[in-house]
Amino acid sequence: MLEVMWKYDFLQYAFFVGIVIGFLAPVLGVFIVVRRQAMIADALSHITLTGIAFHLYLAQSATFLQTVHPLYMGMGFAVAGSIIMERLRNVYSAYKELAVPIILSIGIGLGVVFLSLADGFNNDLFQYLFGSIIAVSQGDVWLISVVALVVVLLLFFFYKELFFMSFDEEQAKISSIPVRSVNLLFSVMAALVIASSMRILGILLVSSLSILPVAAAMQVAKSFKQTFLYAVLFGEISVIAGLITAFYLDVAPGGMIAIFALILLLLVLSGKKYDKIRRLR
Amino acid sequence: MSTQENGVIQIENVSFRYGTQNVLEKVNLTIEQGSFLGLAGPNGSGKSTLIKIILGFETPDMGRVTLFHVPVSKFKNWEKIGYVSQKANSFNTGFPATVYEVVSMGLYGKIGLFRFLNKKHKKKIDETLQLVGMREFKHRSIGELSGGQQQRVFIARALVSEPEVLILDEPTVGVDTQSVQQFYHLMSHLNREKKITLLLVTHDIGAMTKYVTHVACLNKRLHFHGSSHDFEESELSSLYGHDVTMITHEHDHGGA
Ligand SMILES: Nc1ncnc2c1ncn2[C@@H]1O[C@H](COP(=O)(O)OP(=O)(O)OP(=O)(O)O)[C@@H](O)[C@H]1O
Ligand SMILES: [Mg+2]
16 A cells, blocks of 8 residues: 555545544534534535535636636535524524525535536536545645644634533523634534545535544543544544545545444444443343 | 612512513512522423523513622623523433533633633532532543432532522422432532522422522512511412412421
């Protein structure tokens, strides 16, 4: 593997990006899961596709856009979508989960229209849907490095507020925590991470890396902090194993990563069951 | 009757409605520093609503509320007020957090943005867990505790920032009799030794009157407010209907 990596730049890029999102997606995923917003990742990834489709559509007439990375437009849409979603959550305060299907339908609806207009139903679309190793460019590496730096700093500084709000938003409010602003900040972070994970994981599988490792981590972790450690561990194993096998088997990396994340989850679940049975004896 | 200067919470002529339904009508209530007030009333009588107004979650349609002589809307020193909500025990029990982590939340507002827990805070968390008798459970998952134990953890979270006032909304629901006793002993201790002003919402008038210094009975309007001694000598059956009889206490208050 190492020799091949020297040979191909794209492999180095793919592994770099993979390792970064193998960290970011599960860390953000912990908050997403405990806030009971597991569907939010899917809504944001679909709105990312809408942005990409919009870019492809515009690029037909505005040729200068052909040199620009479509992911920027995707990221812009995801951030805008996350802000709208946060607004909707405040409007439908008794039905907060409504915000997700609203954004999801807008995302897919507009996305399909722009893709049709841009004649985008081709191989590129396949890469966006399921992820790709060869498509990872040096531009992706820069973009994701910047996103990672920003998100890690924000998470570090707002960890205690996010933790408190995830557990009990009402109580956080009376403890003078700026709940609304931190919620908005979190949505924007989620949008940035989801849009950056898209390259490797694909739109349809983005949520697998932020949900499955967390689901497994929650089975074994004894504290909130430990949940992050395990989630990142499971996330990185899935990404590295997924990328290597995807490369040799020549399949879409998103699928392999999701499969490894699932295998880890099953191992943890059965290990826990075995442990229980053993203790009962 | 009450000296206004000592009123840490003052509710003046407060009315509130949800839509067209009157929930509170012209409620006047002063909670004095150092007192332990039991607020009783049947289901739907507006107790939780009154608490929400005190905490600024709802704004009254009429009247005003001051905390430490500052109108609620302008009040900033929220760390002076601890609150254990009626819903505290209905958190997501699968939440992966330890008792220690949950109690530490109580300090976050006081610490402020861009700052972190230090040694002193950690010591304070240990002391508070000790106070509520949950220190040996420090590293246990919050979801794995019994209802009564969880409740003590939430009380610790409200206490850890050293509030001057503690507000508890029906904390003894679903807690066994022995734990209720322990709970009231803890409250008495906080009130007498730590000089914390307490506002306790409850259905259970019988268990409460032995420990509180003052009683208020609410049913849209305030039907009674006075010392617990006066309360025992008044009749309140009208508020509760005829099927609920007051539980009388074994100890004697020195004749009528
Ligand atoms: N969010 C709300 N929207 C509309 N009406 C509400 C709302 N919350 C409470 N109410 C109504 O206001 C009234 C008072 O409710 P509140 O929760 O204050 O009662 P309570 O005295 O705390 O009752 P309980 O003992 O059951 O906790 C009830 O009739 C209730 O139906
Ligand atoms: Mg209530």
